[in-house]
Amino acid sequence: MTERAPECRLDLRGTPCPLNWVKTKLRLEEMEPGRRIEVTVDQGNPARNVPRSAKMEGHRIVHAISRNGAVRICIERAEESAP
Amino acid sequence: MSTNGDLVELRLFGPLREVVGKKLVSVPYAGLTVAEALVRFADEQGESVRPMLFDSRGNRLRSLILLLNNQTVDQLETSRLRSGDVITVLLPLAGG
Amino acid sequence: MSDFSEAQIERYSRHIILREVGGKGQSKLLDSRVLIIGAGGLGSPVGLYLAAAGVGTIGIVDSDAVDLSNLQRQILHATTDLGRPKCLSARETMEDINPDVCVVPHQFHLDSSNVLDVVADYDIVVDGADNFPTRYLVNDACVMQGKPLSHAGILRFEGHVTTIVPGRGPCYRCLYPEPPPPGLVPSCQEAGILGAVAGIVGSIQAAEVLKLILRIGDALVGRLLVFDGLEMAFRSIEIPRDSGCSVCGDRPTITAPIDYEEFCRLRGGTESKPEVQS
Numbered sequence: 001m002t003e004r005a006p007e008c009r010l011d012l013r014g015t016p017c018p019l020n021w022v023k024t025k026l027r028l029e030e031m032e033p034g035r036r037i038e039v040t041v042d043q044g045n046p047a048r049n050v051p052r053s054a055k056m057e058g059h060r061i062v063h064a065i066s067r068n069g070a071v072r073i074c075i076e077r078a079e080e081s082a083p
Numbered sequence: 084m085s086t087n088g089d090l091v092e093l094r095l096f097g098p099l100r101e102v103v104g105k106k107l108v109s110v111p112y113a114g115l116t117v118a119e120a121l122v123r124f125a126d127e128q129g130e131s132v133r134p135m136l137f138d139s140r141g142n143r144l145r146s147l148i149l150l151l152n153n154q155t156v157d158q159l160e161t162s163r164l165r166s167g168d169v170i171t172v173l174l175p176l177a178g179g
Numbered sequence: 180m181s182d183f184s185e186a187q188i189e190r191y192s193r194h195i196i197l198r199e200v201g202g203k204g205q206s207k208l209l210d211s212r213v214l215i216i217g218a219g220g221l222g223s224p225v226g227l228y229l230a231a232a233g234v235g236t237i238g239i240v241d242s243d244a245v246d247l248s249n250l251q252r253q254i255l256h257a258t259t260d261l262g263r264p265k266c267l268s269a270r271e272t273m274e275d276i277n278p279d280v281c282v283v284p285h286q287f288h289l290d291s292s293n294v295l296d297v298v299a300d301y302d303i304v305v306d307g308a309d310n311f312p313t314r315y316l317v318n319d320a321c322v323m324q325g326k327p328l329s330h331a332g333i334l335r336f337e338g339h340v341t342t343i344v345p346g347r348g349p350c351y352r353c354l355y356p357e358p359p360p361p362g363l364v365p366s367c368q369e370a371g372i373l374g375a376v377a378g379i380v381g382s383i384q385a386a387e388v389l390k391l392i393l394r395i396g397d398a399l400v401g402r403l404l405v406f407d408g409l410e411m412a413f414r415s416i417e418i419p420r421d422s423g424c425s426v427c428g429d430r431p432t433i434t435a436p437i438d439y440e441e442f443c444r445l446r447g448g449t450e451s452k453p454e455v456q457s
Contacts, residue, residue, distance in 0.1 A: 096337060145356045148418070177309060178372055
């Protein structure tokens with residue numbers, strides 16, 4: 001159990017910014033701190049913006065893996081999502 | 084006559100500003116209390132201004148907010164004005 | 180709460196993105212109930228922004244019909260609404276903007292016999308009335324029921340705004356224990372009002388209501404914000420609670436709503452029948 005598996009996966013390919021982040025955020029809000037979500041987004045702006053927004057809210061990017069024109073981003077939920 | 088050292092400012096809003104025709108009035112009231120300054124102002128400005136500050140019996144209206152240097156004044160009768168002080172007079176606005 | 184529809188996720192995305200709002204905050208907005216007194220100059224921007232924000236239930240008290248002279252500032256209503264009850268015109272506009280919102284029309288005069296019942300159904304009240312008797316009636320009812328109240332008044336180029344949270348700060352009577360003698364402070368009908376000033380001040384009220392629902396930031400509690408549109412300046416004045424206040428003080432003497440027509444007569448006023456809207 002070195003790498004905890006993501007609690008849920010969202011395929012957000014084709015979902016434009018900022019809706020891809022909004023949908024990710026809504027899921028993160030429902031999760032316990034420390035749990036993980038894996039979202040798949042398009043390369044380019046989505047792959048840049050979603051991790052940046054997640055980090056701005058204090059969440060941790062566990063990894064981001066590029067494959068076949070999409071990027072799989074694993075995000076670990078922060079302790080506190082609201083200030 | 085007054086010297087600059089006597090001057091305090093009255094900052095007017097709403098209908099009072101309208102009647103006096105100015106938003107700031109410099110008056111040589113240093114040394115007076117806030118209460119005395121209002122009486123003096125009403126005396127000097129005349130009958131269009133008096134009803135905005137006092138009722139027909141000469142009592143100060145209970146619908147005024149009076150500020151001295153942007154703070155509410157607890158001691159209207161005893162706080163003495165100093166040169167450069169600013170008295171703000173606010174009336175409630177009914178419009179919506 | 181991800182029981183948002185796809186359309187809701189998109190509609191409220193700019194709220195949800197805000198760290199202080201998120202999905203939980205948006206759900207609070209959808210679950211909240213706000214009462215707006217008057218669908219006029221202030222009530223219009225308040226109603227539009229609260230509806231757009233997804234405040235789930237919005238009550239509107241107004242007994243007037245739309246008049247051509249309203250349209251210069253009362254942006255809830257359109258030329259095609261002339262003669263229609265403002266309540267209904269407001270409901271149509273607000274539900275058109277956001278079908279998630281249920282607008283409840285209260286098409287009657289507020290008075291001492293109905294104010295407590297109307298206010299009781301809501302979480303927060305917005306005062307956009309155009310006369311002092313209604314303003315005192317609404318303040319007293321909100322204090323008696325512990326309901327937060329966004330208060331504003333406007334005239335010409337000027338606006339005053341404050342937020343009253345009973346128990347936490349001053350009420351309207353702490354600021355002005357008694358109304359001015361009838362006729363002293365003119366109405367917008369007599370003295371005029373720049374339409375955009377109503378928009379600025381009403382928008383501040385809308386923002387205050389949303390912050391109260393979301394429980395974020397600092398409300399205008401204990402502060403009167405005075406807006407001067409000619410100078411384009413805001414001044415914030417700190418106003419303490421008056422422990423001797425006749426309605427929210429330590430020993431209140433006003434314990435039931437005072438009917439506003441009687442209220443005027445009690446003070447020897449000659450004011451004609453108060454209107455709820457200008």
